[in-house]
Amino acid sequence: MATSSSASFLGSDFDIDEPPPSYESSIGADFFQGTTRITDDGRVDVDPESRFFKTLSKFVPDLKAQSQDPKPESSAHPTVHASPSVPKYAERKSRPGQLNIVIQVVGSRGDIQPFVALGCELQKDGHRVRLATHNTFQKWVLDSGLEFYPIGGDPSELMAYMVKNPGLIPSMASLRAGEIQKKRKMVAQMLDGCWQSCLAPDPQTGTPFVANAIIANPPSFAHIHCAQALGVPLHLMFTMPWSSTRAFPHPLANMKRKTDNQGTANFVSFSIVEWMTWQGLGDIINDWRNSIDLEPVPLTEGPNLAETLKIPFTYCWSPSLISKPFDWPEYIDVCGFIFREPPQYTPPxxxxxxxxxxxxxxxxxxxxxxxxxxxxxxxxxxxxxxxxxxxxxxxxxxxxxxxxxxxxxxxxxxxxxxxxxxxxxxxxxxxxxxxxxxxxxxxxxxxxxxxxxxxxxxxxxxxxxxxxxxxxxxxxxxxxxxxxxxxxxxxxxxxxxxxxxxxxxxxxxxxxxxxxxNSFYANLPVNNLFCDLLNDRPAVWEYRRKGRRYKFSGVAAELLVRHAQIDRRALKLHVPNEIIIENRRWDPVTGTLSAAISTFSGMAQSSAGIFVNPIRIQRARSNLELQSKKEDFGVPKPELLEDLKDFKDANASGTDVTSLESRQPGPSHGTKPPERGNAAGSMAIASASGVGGFFKHYTKGFFVDIPVAFAEGSRAVPRLYGDEVADYGTVKDWKSGLVVSGKNLTLGLGEGMADLVVKPYEGGKQNGVAGGLAGVGKGLLSFATKTSSAAVGIAAYPALGIYKSIRSTVRSRTRNTITERRFEEAGFFAMKGDSFDAIAGKVFDTFQALMSGEQRA
Structure with missing residues (x-):
């Protein structure tokens, strides 16, 4: 349930309680100008003749690479078919082993009902299933036999808000009514609730739980980020088209005019609605990502993240009504409506x-x-x-x-x-x-x-x-x-x-x-998901010995540790499904400019924070002091403490406001006002956080972000005229940074020099003299850009690797938490006696066979 966050995008002022608008928000106003208009019913008017529309049109996949179907190019609505199409996985009979599956759903009862049925069916296959949704539905979910985890959010408030803002984007009436900030806080609460649902113990029984897989509907918004932090598979399911297609436009898009290429227009409408939604949610999501030690998602990647990462998707509507569009890939399925078991009912x-x-x-x-x-x-x-x-x-x-x-x-x-x-x-x-x-x-x-x-x-x-x-x-x-x-x-x-x-x-x-x-099972990465010792249990640990890697489940590892077969400290978290979000650059000019503006924007915000942060913390203290004078007993208003918490979380330095939070009035002594000495210290720390932020943005921007953006943008230039760009790998740490730098230098220079000869030859062979001349231009451009990328990349990629290595070392809280929860879960089930002892023999025998190099039975 997206709300809008950008003051600059919405054309309204912000006060000192709100942070300055981000660069991503600021560019939205100009870039979207003339492109879209939010109608009174919350839908998005899309103009195919606008600058932004034409820019996005350049990135529509080539139709020739996909199966041909003349109808979607001229169709503005889904095609209705008389009979369902049978998915390729329909005959799949195998079932993976026992998984902890969390299903994250945001919406009304109707949105949640199919997932209750899905959870019950998965539970029949032996999985442990937790449904994470609004607190209102706790009894219903528990009565269905599933585990429940509350993520917060009031569905009735969300529904009331959505009636006034149907297209996920707030109307001006809602802005004037002051509803947006309240909904933003609700979304932030649900994001955190979704993360906790992945690794918090069961609220009813206290039984440890850590997710091995995530199923979610798109409006829960936390799904990809939770999966990235945990390194587990993600599968999205929904009843509304969320994947770009030429077959029909986005359900929230109103096309302002027809075009000669309606299929392309339909495809781009999905991107535009996603961009508008990201304008409202991007800063909330990135603030929350920071709290779980993930880097912010770049503006260019956020809107279409699920498609870029090729997240498996299942649409829960009947193919008798709408068959799967011809341009959806194999990992997107249309399965049919999901119905629950009809309840026993006797009418009054x-x-x-x-x-x-x-x-x-x-x-x-x-x-x-x-x-x-x-x-x-x-x-x-x-x-x-x-x-x-x-x-x-x-x-x-x-x-x-x-x-x-x-x-x-x-x-x-x-x-x-x-x-x-x-x-x-x-x-x-x-x-x-x-x-x-x-x-x-x-x-x-x-x-x-x-x-x-x-x-x-x-x-x-x-x-x-x-x-x-x-x-x-x-x-x-x-x-x-x-x-x-x-x-x-x-x-x-x-x-x-x-x-x-x-x-x-x-x-x-x-x-x-x-x-x-079946669709969920068919898209699981089974080859990397299960234990080498117990093939029906998910692998959660990696154990390396003599250059070989072994995957252990929590139970298997616990048995080996307890019987002194391995050292607990040798176990590392296993990542069965690694998600890497890259900041792709289109060319060196826009890539470098974007990085530079982002750097200067961060420096400016941090500079403002030197003066603004102390004022904000003083305002919060003043409100708390005023409240203490009004009340002799009780506790401060929750919103005051929430403001203090928000401020503390927003500062990377961890400004200490706990002294303020702890000064709560008690029933025996009333309220003790905050001491001025502590106030001065808190304000000084708040101001210092702005200084620290300034140098952080300066250092990272000029030594990492801007050089990498130039190197990547230069290397990406051949894509602009249809050529492939070699993949030299992803920089994850200092080692991979050196590897990518070396490849970019040696292979890049070699390719650039070769293109001076190859491109004119290929062009002349295809189009004669004109093609040869065009090939000369392509060859010169390729040589210049790849040489530039190689020269800058020598230092840029290692610097990026060093930064990521340091960040991974410093920001290890989330990784440590996951490690602790994995051990807690295994230790808990180790106390269950018979079932634990029954598998010990298989674990030890298989482990010894692996260690001696024997084949597994």
Whole structure:
């Protein structure tokens, strides 16, 4: 649930409590100018003729490299198919060993419900599954038999916010109402909650837990970063298109005009919406990444990170409605809707009597949507159904429809009734277009009218209309008695009912839940994921001996340590799925300029902090002192302590404000105001943190960031005219820095000199004299850029390696925490007796065989 953070991007001022805008935010205003416009419903108007659109269009993959399909190039909407496509993994029967899987989900009950079903199915296969979501859903998740971890965030507040800001980007009304900062804090809380869900003990039982794999929906936003910190596999699942395709535009994008190349326009619309979302979340995510010892994600990488890293993705909609787009790669699947097991339900007598009184009624409900004026909406529904002479079941939902207490013969209000049972007894359904509700209605052959509010709801409304099982969606703000009546008449036609039954028949042949599980298994890096001693247990440690590397599970390593077979200190964390986020440069000019501006921006912010930080801490102290004067007993207001904590976390030097936090009033002695001596010391430390930040940005910028940006940008120039650029590896530490520097020097210079001859020859062979002349230009450019890259890279890459080695040594808190939690988990299960002893023999025998060089049995 993205919110916007950038004061400069939004065109508003910031006060001293807010940090100056980042470079990433600052460039957004100019770069997006004329490109996008946020409409009143929160969607994004996209102009294919804008500068930014044309820039992104250059990076659309070549269509020739993918399977050809003429339809998507001229189609602005998903194609509807009559039968599902069978994924290549459908026949996969193997199941990996026992994994700790955390499922991170942000959203409403409808968003979470498919993941509850998924978790239960994975649990049947022997995995330990934890569902991490909002506190509100704790009882529901626990009652389903899954472990639960609270990540914070109030889904009802999020839903209310999203009604006003449908496209993830805040409206000006929300800005004026001051809602943004509150939502930003909620997002920050959920990011931290998602991280804790990966390695915190079970809140109910205290049983240790460290994730071996992560499944998440994209709006949880922490997924890639948690997976990177832990080094574990990640699989994204969602009900809304989140991957770029030529087949249809992003569901939140409004194309301002048609183009000759509509497929490319559709593809770029995904990038633009992602860029807009990153504008609102980038600084929050990077601040949080810093707290778990990860480097910030560059502006150019943040928006399309999942696609760049080729994260496996499963879309949970029926291929009977929308088949997998032709340009999605193999690691993206369309599995079908995921349904839970229909709950056991006995209807109350009132509901049973209402259904038996007359013809099947129409169901109307908006689920988790929070409507501003529910009484007005209720009256509209009552008047419309009465005028048409139809009966209706109206779900109260989170908005409380029908709470006025008025009764009508043709209306019955429902509080909580499972759709799986109810939709078998109605003639049509009218709802907000949540993916789960839409799927359930289609599953039981219900003609459907969708009244969308935000997010993917308009998308599902379009899909329903395209299949002929319902009218075009009616946005809630446009809903009237007249257009609702027309929609209901459409749904009650016999041909529409027949179309709905056909869709239901096709969906009955699909098993979305099992296909989603298969997709998850098929994309696991099984070759690097499991233990060499116990092949059904995930490997969490590496043990190196005589140049060989062995992978041990926590249990196996604990057994070997306890029986003095290995030294605990020789164990290193195993990374089964390494995620490296690189700052790719397009050319030396923009790459170097970006690094320079970022460096100077950081220096300027740190310089401002020399004066601003003491003022902020003094303001926080003054607020706390004022509060202490007003209250003789109790504790300071939570928001004051939160401000102090935010300030402390924001300063790399760790400004000491704990003395302020500890001065909480007690019931026996009242409140003791902060001492002025401590205040002066805290302010001095706060100011010094700005000085330290200035020199940190200066040193890193001029000795690492700017030289590396120039070297990488120069080396990347051939990509601009379609040539491949050799991969010399990734700089991870000082050793790899020297390796990359050496390759860039020797191979780069050799390639540059060779291009002086090869490029003119290739160009002349293909296009004659003109091609030869163009080849001469390419050869000269290649020689110049690769020579420049080699010259600067001699020092730049080793400097980057040294920086990363030092950073890894200094910022080891997260790595140490993971190590401790891994040991705690293994030690806990070592106390379980019989099950632990039963595998000891296999562990020792296999270990001895490995050590003696024998083949594993």
């Amino acid at each position: 007598k009132e509901l049973r009597d209402f259904l038996e009184k007359g013809p099947p009624p129409i169901y109307i409900g908006f689920g988790s949507i929070v409507i501003d004026n529910p009484d007005e909406a209720t009256q509209l529904l009552i008047d419309t159904t009465k005028a048409m002479g139809v009966r209706a079941l109206i779900s109260r939902g989170w908005s409380g429809l029908g709470n006025t207490g008025y009764t009508h013969d043709h209306i019955m209000y429902l509080d909580d009734c499972p759709h799986e049972w109810l939709f078998q007894h109605v003639s049509a359904v009218v709802h907000h277009g949540g993916a789960g509700t839409t799927a359930c209605g289609l599953r039981y052959g219900c003609p459907t009218t969708i009244i969308p509010f935000f997010g993917d709801q308009p998308f599902w409304g379009d899909m329903v209309a395209a299949t002929g099982v319902g009218p075009k969606p009616i946005p809630y703000e446009s809903l009237t008695r007249s257009n609702l009546a027309e929609a209901l008449k459409f749904c009650l036609r016999e041909e529409v009912a027949t179309a709905a039954r056909c869709i239901a028949m096709n969906m009955s042949r699909e098993d979305g839940l099992q296909q989603a599980v």
